[in-house]
Amino acid sequence: MRRPAQQHRLGPTPAPGWAHPYTGLTGLAVFYNDGGEPPAQPPVPSPADLAARGQQAPQPPAPASDPDEDKVSLTQRxxxxxxxxxxxxxxxxxxxxxxxxxxxxxxTFDPNQFGALFQQAEQARQAQLSEEQRRQEDLDRREQELQARIDAAAQREADAAKRDRDSRIRAALVGLGATGDDLEDAAALIRVTDDADETAISEAAAALKARRAELFGAPTPQTLPPAPTGGPAAGSPPRPPVAGKDAIRQSAIARAEAMGLRTAS
Known part of the structure; x- marks a missing residue:
């Protein structure tokens, strides 16, 4: 904080003795009221005072009791x-x-009688609940038995329909010439729906015969490898070229010489 500049008044001093040079607002800025003397601090206890305080017994707190309440003394009994x-x-x-x-x-309320009534009511409730459970279990068992009979009847109908469909399929395959093991193979290869009629079965059998004719008695075509000479498979061997008389004669002479029947000329 910057120190304010001193303002000296010119002229005589109104009163003898010392007078501060700050007046007016400048004096208010410099001289202020600090609130008086601070309160006196309590004296610091000495070690002897602290030791004496430790030896004194702590005083119990005063009971918070109503002064208007009357105090009555009672025995334990x-x-x-x-x-x-x-x-x-x-x-x-x-x-x-x-x-x-x-x-x-x-x-006239009797707790023991009330307890007996409550137990009887609870037993009656349990008996009623047990009876309801027994009836519910009996009803569930009957429903399960009925459902089992319905499922068995449906399975028997499905088995009978499957046997009838297999019989019609076999009849159609036999009519096209399938027999023996070929009939079993053809029956395993044919594909028709469960509700197929005679027309659908006949069409499926005809399509299978067109694809696998060997299952219906048709001869199996033999596929042989081509001949070494390049001729057609299973064909007759190629004929040797026709030789002249001179070639035949020379061949006979060579054979005779090889056999030792004639000497070379």
Whole structure:
């Protein structure tokens, strides 16, 4: 903070002695009220004072009691009697509330009788529940048996329809010439729907015969490898070229010489 410049007044001093040079607003800025003297600090306790405080017994806090409340002294026996009385009163109030809720007379209410009635009601409820469960289980068992009979009947119908379809398929294949093992193979290869009629079965059998004619008695075409000479497969061997008389004669002479029947000329 910058120190304010001193302002010297010219002229005589109004009063003898020392006078501060700051007046007006400048004096307010420099001289301010610090609030008076600070409060005195408590004296610092010495080690002897601290040791003396540790030896003193702690004082119990003062009980927060109502000064207008009367203090009554009770013996333990009297306190037990009062507590038992309060407990019995609470039990009677609870029994009265239970009796009123159950629609019974609170004056003639007997807890033991009420417990017996409650147990009988619970046993009756359990018996009724058991009877309902037994009837439900019996109903479920009958429904399962009925469903099993329905499923068995449907399976028998499906098996009968399958046997009838297989019989019609075999008849159509036999009519086209399939027999023996070829009939079994053709029956395994044919594909028709479960509800196929005679027309569909006949068409399927004819299509199978067109693809696999060997299953219906047609001869199996033999596929032989081509001849080494390049001729057609299973054909007659090529004829040797026709030789002249001179060639035949020379061949006979060569054979005779080879056999030793004639000497070379």
């Amino acid at each position: 009297r306190l037990n009697v009062l507590m038992k009385s309060e407990k019995d009163e609470g039990r009677r109030a609870a029994f009265r509330q239970i009796a009123e809720a159950a629609g019974l007379d609170p004056d």
